[in-house]
Amino acid sequence: MNTVAFTIVAIFTLTFALAAATNPRLMHAALSFAVMFVGIAAFFFLLGAEFVGLVQIFVYVGAVAVLIVFTILLTRRDVEKTRGFNWSGVVIAILVFAGLVWPILKSTSVSIAPPVIKALTVKQIGLALMGAYVWPLLCVGVLLTAALIGALILVLEDKRQ
Amino acid sequence: MARSVDQIFIYAKGWLLSPLAGRAPDWVIQITSSLINIAAVLGVFLTLFALISVLERKILGRMQNRYGPNRVGPFGLLQPVADGIKMLIKEDIVPARADKVVHFLAPIVVAAAAILALGVIPYGRNMTPFVIDGGILFFFAVGSTTELAVFMAGWGSNNKFSMLGAMRAIAQMISYELPLIITVLPVVMVVGSLNPDKIVSAQRYYSLGFVPHWFVLTPWGATAFILFFVSGLVESNRTPFDVPEGESEIVAGHMTEYSGFKYATFFMAEYLGMFAVSGLAVTLFLGGWHAPVPWLAFIPSYVWFFAKLSILLFVFIWVRGTLPRIRVDQMMNVAWKFMLPMAFTCLVSAAVWHYAGRRLSGWLWSFAVVAIVYLGLSLFLDTRKKFAPRTYRFAE
Amino acid sequence: MTLSIFLIVSATLFCIGLLAALSRRHAIFILIGIEMMLAAANINFIAFWRFAPQPAQPTGVMVAIFSIAIAAAEAAIGLAMVIAVYRHFRTTNVDQLNQLKG
Numbered sequence: 224m225n226t227v228a229f230t231i232v233a234i235f236t237l238t239f240a241l242a243a244a245t246n247p248r249l250m251h252a253a254l255s256f257a258v259m260f261v262g263i264a265a266f267f268f269l270l271g272a273e274f275v276g277l278v279q280i281f282v283y284v285g286a287v288a289v290l291i292v293f294t295i296l297l298t299r300r301d302v303e304k305t306r307g308f309n310w311s312g313v314v315i316a317i318l319v320f321a322g323l324v325w326p327i328l329k330s331t332s333v334s335i336a337p338p339v340i341k342a343l344t345v346k347q348i349g350l351a352l353m354g355a356y357v358w359p360l361l362c363v364g365v366l367l368t369a370a371l372i373g374a375l376i377l378v379l380e381d382k383r384q
Numbered sequence: 385m386a387r388s389v390d391q392i393f394i395y396a397k398g399w400l401l402s403p404l405a406g407r408a409p410d411w412v413i414q415i416t417s418s419l420i421n422i423a424a425v426l427g428v429f430l431t432l433f434a435l436i437s438v439l440e441r442k443i444l445g446r447m448q449n450r451y452g453p454n455r456v457g458p459f460g461l462l463q464p465v466a467d468g469i470k471m472l473i474k475e476d477i478v479p480a481r482a483d484k485v486v487h488f489l490a491p492i493v494v495a496a497a498a499i500l501a502l503g504v505i506p507y508g509r510n511m512t513p514f515v516i517d518g519g520i521l522f523f524f525a526v527g528s529t530t531e532l533a534v535f536m537a538g539w540g541s542n543n544k545f546s547m548l549g550a551m552r553a554i555a556q557m558i559s560y561e562l563p564l565i566i567t568v569l570p571v572v573m574v575v576g577s578l579n580p581d582k583i584v585s586a587q588r589y590y591s592l593g594f595v596p597h598w599f600v601l602t603p604w605g606a607t608a609f610i611l612f613f614v615s616g617l618v619e620s621n622r623t624p625f626d627v628p629e630g631e632s633e634i635v636a637g638h639m640t641e642y643s644g645f646k647y648a649t650f651f652m653a654e655y656l657g658m659f660a661v662s663g664l665a666v667t668l669f670l671g672g673w674h675a676p677v678p679w680l681a682f683i684p685s686y687v688w689f690f691a692k693l694s695i696l697l698f699v700f701i702w703v704r705g706t707l708p709r710i711r712v713d714q715m716m717n718v719a720w721k722f723m724l725p726m727a728f729t730c731l732v733s734a735a736v737w738h739y740a741g742r743r744l745s746g747w748l749w750s751f752a753v754v755a756i757v758y759l760g761l762s763l764f765l766d767t768r769k770k771f772a773p774r775t776y777r778f779a780e
Numbered sequence: 781m782t783l784s785i786f787l788i789v790s791a792t793l794f795c796i797g798l799l800a801a802l803s804r805r806h807a808i809f810i811l812i813g814i815e816m817m818l819a820a821a822n823i824n825f826i827a828f829w830r831f832a833p834q835p836a837q838p839t840g841v842m843v844a845i846f847s848i849a850i851a852a853a854e855a856a857i858g859l860a861m862v863i864a865v866y867r868h869f870r871t872t873n874v875d876q877l878n879q880l881k882g
Contacts, residue, residue: 229785233789236789236793237789237792237793237796240793240796240797240816241796243800243812243816244796244797244799244800244804244809244812244813244816245799245800249806249808250483250486250539251483251485251486252809252812253808253812254486254532254536256812256815256816257532259816260819263793263819263822263823266786266789266823266826267823267826270786270826270827270829270830271830272826272829272830272840272841272844273516273517273518274517274518274521274841274845275822275826275841275844275845275848277518277521277522277525278521278525278845278848279819279822279848280525280526280528280529281521281524281525281528282848282849282852283815283819283848283852284525284528284529284532285525285528285529285531285532286528286852287815287851287852287855287856288532289531289532289535289554289558290855290856290859291808291811291812291855291859292532292535292539293554294808294859294862294863295808296539296547297863297866298808298862298863298866298872308803308804308805309802309803309804309805310803311802311803312798312799312801312802312803312804313799313803315798315802316795316796316798316799316802316803317795319794319795319798320791320792320795323791323794323795324788324791327784327787327788327791328784328788342517343838343841344517345517345518345521345577345578346576346577347838348838348841348842348845351838351842352842352845356842356846359842359846363846363849363850366849366850366853367849367852367853370853370854370856370857371856373857373860374856374857374859374860375860377857377860377861377863377864378860378863378864
């Protein structure tokens, strides 16, 4: 049952990822990108990290995907399709894939059976965030504030004097 | 006796699952149980949608000193059947140059998001359809996918009005998503969990024998409830915030090019979103399915939940009948300059209440925090000067 | 459901993201490719956390949460830059952005 779910989610995610990477129509590729993130969140649910999956849907599908479609709208001319596809990228991607998969298949230590774990509750994540990980939390807060202000400044129109 | 009436639906589901109990593998029982839950939620809320669509028109009519629909069935209550038949037999017009796939999928995604959000709300004792540890986060995660679906509707119609309407709708929804979520944070902080069941059970106490420990009866809770309710109004695109679907401005905004059943799906998704936000407000602030006083606890829990839900829906309809549409820039101003600071104040006020011991001194300190920030904001956000004095011209 | 199958899926996703980043000529698609690569790395983190010897520290989950936050910030800045560049050069094709002076 678990294997069936995993296979369905994997095929779903990879199909939409391929569609997002290769579809010449801009908007369809951006929307497949959003659907792909739902598939990745399903992976997180299968792995037992529900909080991360929900945060993924919230942040990526709810915010990043909307940003991307807005940017596509604001930066398009009347041509719908994009031109240009560099085939050497495909060769490099296949080489990198081979380089990543070969050690995975060769090493024996990663073919272990899944252990039974306790689910990680939100309370434990909260305690960890406020305990051992409080410095990274504050730094990410500062980073997000800087990103917010920086993005606003980058897109503000120059005021005519 | 009261307990068995209260749990009657749990017993019914157990009776439905009993033929499978010993004989089927575990995953079959789980999937069947989930399907029964889903069917129950859909059945109840689609009936409620039909009922509210006619009740809203009748209540609005009464507020406007006229009868609502009263021809079809007794007191017009079969009007949704007539509306449904009308929507189903209408011709489904798709613009020739529209993006067929995106145009088709948009209403489905909006409706799916609204229905998913209904699945984590506790409707009664042991009656939450899906118990998820991060239930509140799940609710907001699926709520945020509505924005992308609204954009899909506007863009897929290949129509400038639809595109403008969708952009306005997304700007409105994103601006008010922040106050919506931050006003929920004080409740989560005080309870210590994102699980809606735990939040409801944290409100089960009564002090002095008759005052319930609902969060709306605390200063930070009352402010947070008002802000949450207003943000919920905005998120479901209801008047006075219905700029995205303002009929006098941009035809129907992102729903312009939809006809027949797809328009009905958008309509249904708006109402289901309303139910979901009201249900969450009842869960977080109004004590969920608990009775207001302990001696009324013999009334089943789901009756209390739907009674509170009905009161909130009546307030939604009342506000629609009373207030005019708010201008887009006024709406954005209120969201970013007023509601966001007030939402953060609720968070600070809840912390003050908790650390001052949750007794009378805690009440006074947290009320002081909220009052000071509110008065400060009213002084600094001086909106009176932005409007010119009214001049009246009468016909001579 | 062994660890290696999760790693292979995340490697595939990473390479599809690399494909998008290297072969598309539209600036936004390069950003989409980068986001895909970050998501693939997140899957890796969570998969290793899941298959770690018990009792497991929540380190994998924490890193994934911070990675999502940082990726969102980086996407926002990247898209703001794309808009700013478009305003200046009226094109988003990265092959045509080959002059240093504006």
